Amino acid sequence: MSGTLLLPPLLTGAQVTVELTLTSTVLGAMLAFSAGMARGAGPWPLRLFAATYIEIFRGTSLLVQLFWLYYALPLIGPRIDPFVTGIIALSLNIGAYGAEVVRGALLAVPRAQHEAAVALNFTARQTLWRIILPQALPEMMPPLGNLAVQNLKDTSLVSMITIADLTFRAQTLRNLTLNSIPVYSLTLLLYFAMALVLMAGMRGLERWVRIKGQGDMARA
Amino acid sequence: MMYGFHWDLSSPLAFAWSILPIILIGLTVTLEATALGFAFSLIIGLGLALLRRARARWIAWPTALVIEFIRDTPLLVQLFFLYYVLPQYGVLLPAFLTGALALGVQYSAYMSEVYRAGLDAVPRGQIEAAAALNLSRARAYRSIIIPQAIPRIIPAMGNYLVSMIKDTPILSIVTVMEMLGLARIIGDRTFRYLIPLTLVGALFLILSMSAAAAVRRLERALPKTGIPLR
16 A cells, blocks of 8 residues: 555644643643742742642652552543643653743842842843743753653553554554554654654744743843 | 452451452563663663764764654654564564563663763763773773763763663553553452552652662762773
8 A cells, every 4th residue: 555545643642642642731831830930939838739749640650640540540530531641741741841841040140149139129020031031941942852852752651542653543443454663653654754843833933932031131 | 361360348448458469460570671671772882872973974974863762752652663573573582572572672872861961971081081092092091081970971861770670661552561551450350449559659669769769879879080991
């Protein structure tokens, strides 16, 4: 079977993979910032909560988390749509890894910057938005970019909970045609292409953050 | 599979206690797969790193592309590729070996970067000093560069080892009966997924946290100045 016949179903799956990646990367980034800031600078109950979340989701395997949410959670809680389950698991997982990046970048801002902000009578909020974040954001962008690619690769696991993503389509096609080599080669190439686009996008975002950060600092 | 094992469904705690021995058998498979996969990744990664550093561009550039390709595509699809394609070429491996090989291939891309970064981190002056002392290239690597690169390389490798432990459950998808695979079978037989899956999650948490702590201790214990060969 030629590649032209294999490509349309794989592209349909790739579209689902793109949706999963974008949604869970954005949600994961929000989680990463909330948990990272809470753990780095929050009051102690919030700090403890954030630390527990980060350790649990970094310390256990994504596939275990996915199966737990898919098989175990409905037994004690709500029954959730598989697609939503997949997005929740991916976001929680990548959010925990991102939180450590955010925390590290916030801690890397020199102490003197905090002291200078206090000396200039900045409020806590102004210090965060005008002084700390413009310096910390460019530092966290490269590792966050790596995590976005990691997240794209991780989406392949949701095929195990019946979501018809690229990997799921590849499995179906292989079982149908028994043509393993073209099916999986095309699938790998599609993932590679998506990763390259994602990396280019993250580099663009990084450049924007750097320029924007310098502008904010200049105005502050 | 699992003949001779019995579980006690009288209470959640009794159930957890009765399936613990089965899950612990899975734990040994998890550890074995990690150990073998790690060994594969060290060897393949070294090969990739050496090819990447080759003077000839027609070797170095395609190698860089291969490393990037392996690193940016999912482990699960690579695993399926090996699992279904190798037998077509007459290479019939047990699922466990295929799984460990897939882990090794995926992580070899990361390892090649670890080797490269470790060697590049040795200050340029050290290499110049070796040249000034008229040491041969081989001698400079053996006595000057590699001993100083090792303390930088080992912690990074340790971090990937921890990460690999958490990727082994993916092997259960191609019938390797490690912890998660066994937990799912128990769940299928008893219709109780909560306890087996929670137990597996807790064991992974203990495993990865203690492994990460061990890597941190090792990192502190390594001499910063270098480890001489022999």
